[in-house]
Amino acid sequence: MAKGLDIGTMNIICAEKDKNDIVFTQQRNAFMELDSNDLTKTMLDISKVLYIERKDGISLLGEDAFKFATIFEKEARRPMTHGIISPREKEAIPIMKLIVGEVLGQPKKQNEVLYISTPANPIDTDLNVLYHKKTMEMLTKGLKYDTHVIDEGLAVIYSELSDNNFTGIGISVGAGMTNVTLAYLATPLMSFSIARGGDWIDEQASKSTGMPKEHVTATKEKISKLSKEVKMGSVEGALTIYYDALITYVIKNLNRKLAEITPPNVAFPVAIAGGSAQPEGFFDLFEKRLREANLRVDLAKIKHVKDPLLSVARGCLIAARTQEEKGRQQYNQTQTPTQTQTKSTQKKKK
Numbered sequence: 001m002a003k004g005l006d007i008g009t010m011n012i013i014c015a016e017k018d019k020n021d022i023v024f025t026q027q028r029n030a031f032m033e034l035d036s037n038d039l040t041k042t043m044l045d046i047s048k049v050l051y052i053e054r055k056d057g058i059s060l061l062g063e064d065a066f067k068f069a070t071i072f073e074k075e076a077r078r079p080m081t082h083g084i085i086s087p088r089e090k091e092a093i094p095i096m097k098l099i100v101g102e103v104l105g106q107p108k109k110q111n112e113v114l115y116i117s118t119p120a121n122p123i124d125t126d127l128n129v130l131y132h133k134k135t136m137e138m139l140t141k142g143l144k145y146d147t148h149v150i151d152e153g154l155a156v157i158y159s160e161l162s163d164n165n166f167t168g169i170g171i172s173v174g175a176g177m178t179n180v181t182l183a184y185l186a187t188p189l190m191s192f193s194i195a196r197g198g199d200w201i202d203e204q205a206s207k208s209t210g211m212p213k214e215h216v217t218a219t220k221e222k223i224s225k226l227s228k229e230v231k232m233g234s235v236e237g238a239l240t241i242y243y244d245a246l247i248t249y250v251i252k253n254l255n256r257k258l259a260e261i262t263p264p265n266v267a268f269p270v271a272i273a274g275g276s277a278q279p280e281g282f283f284d285l286f287e288k289r290l291r292e293a294n295l296r297v298d299l300a301k302i303k304h305v306k307d308p309l310l311s312v313a314r315g316c317l318i319a320a321r322t323q324e325e326k327g328r329q330q331y332n333q334t335q336t337p338t339q340t341q342t343k344s345t346q347k348k349k350k
Contacts, residue, residue: 171272
């Protein structure tokens with residue numbers, strides 16, 4: 001069975017088909033170091049907390065690392081930053097290998113097709129995504145998967161715009177980056193990323209309010225709705241201000257990149273997804289700013305994605321299942337005897 005894997009700065013999410021349903025498996029892309037003793041390890045085992053042992057202690061992995069960091073008012077360490085492997089974390093790759101392995105599990109058959117999300121090249125920083133892309137590809141191939149890569153923005157189009165023949169603009173607002181793809185009939189005409197996302201919002205809100213970044217992040221994930229009226233000095237108010245600033249920045253760069261291409265003369269629907277697109281009011285604010293922007297292409301509907309956090313993983317799964325079906329058809333064609341071979345066999349039987 002094919003699988004899709006969204007490798008994000010904040011979350012790693014696997015999508016796979018189970019009969020008529022899509023099943024998602026998720027873990028935080030985070031870890032936290034703790035001192036080790038026998039009692040601590042016993043309690044972690046009883047609580048089924050994901051961790052690994054080190055020479056000088058233990059490292060909590062995934063969702064539990066984030067929870068413990070909030071409890072102890074420490075910052076959970078992240079194997080990825082700005083959408084790619086963090087060069088500051090020496091343990092980034094082995095930690096991610098463990099988390100990815102936990103989320104993916106073992107292939108159910110040989111050369112199981114897997115599509116993984118990767119960021120497009122950023123246009124506002126000199127970050128290079130090639131090392132990250134190749135490392136994640138090799139890591140999942142090492143788990144015995146037939147791995148392919150897909151830009152996050154295109155994965156959103158696969159997930160959300162099938163009714164429009166996979167034509168439109170896909171935007172994934174993640175923690176480390178925001179990815180944008182414009183496609184026509186599933187063919188990308190333009191893909192790029194910018195080095196701002198949910199983490200940038202948290203950092204700016206933290207600086208503005210003086211609250212710890214972890215507290216701001218936890219507050220952001222608890223708020224169900226962006227405030228229409230900004231309460232000055234509050235974390236919620238700062239988050240609303242910087243959400244608006246991020247949306248404006250994304251649209252400005254989108255319009256700049258549109259000036260470099262000649263897209264077909266059609267109205268493009270827009271699908272906006274990603275973990276940072278979850279608060280109520282986000283889509284309305286994004287649509288308002290898009291309509292005000294006078295983009296260089298005509299816009300159709302602005303789709304309100306039902307599960308923005310899961311959209312990229314779902315798009316990766318759709319790409320994987322399409323590849324799997326293509327491979328199955330090619331295999332069947334090689335197994336079908338030609339008309340000449342059939343006639344020859346019939347003559348021999350006579």
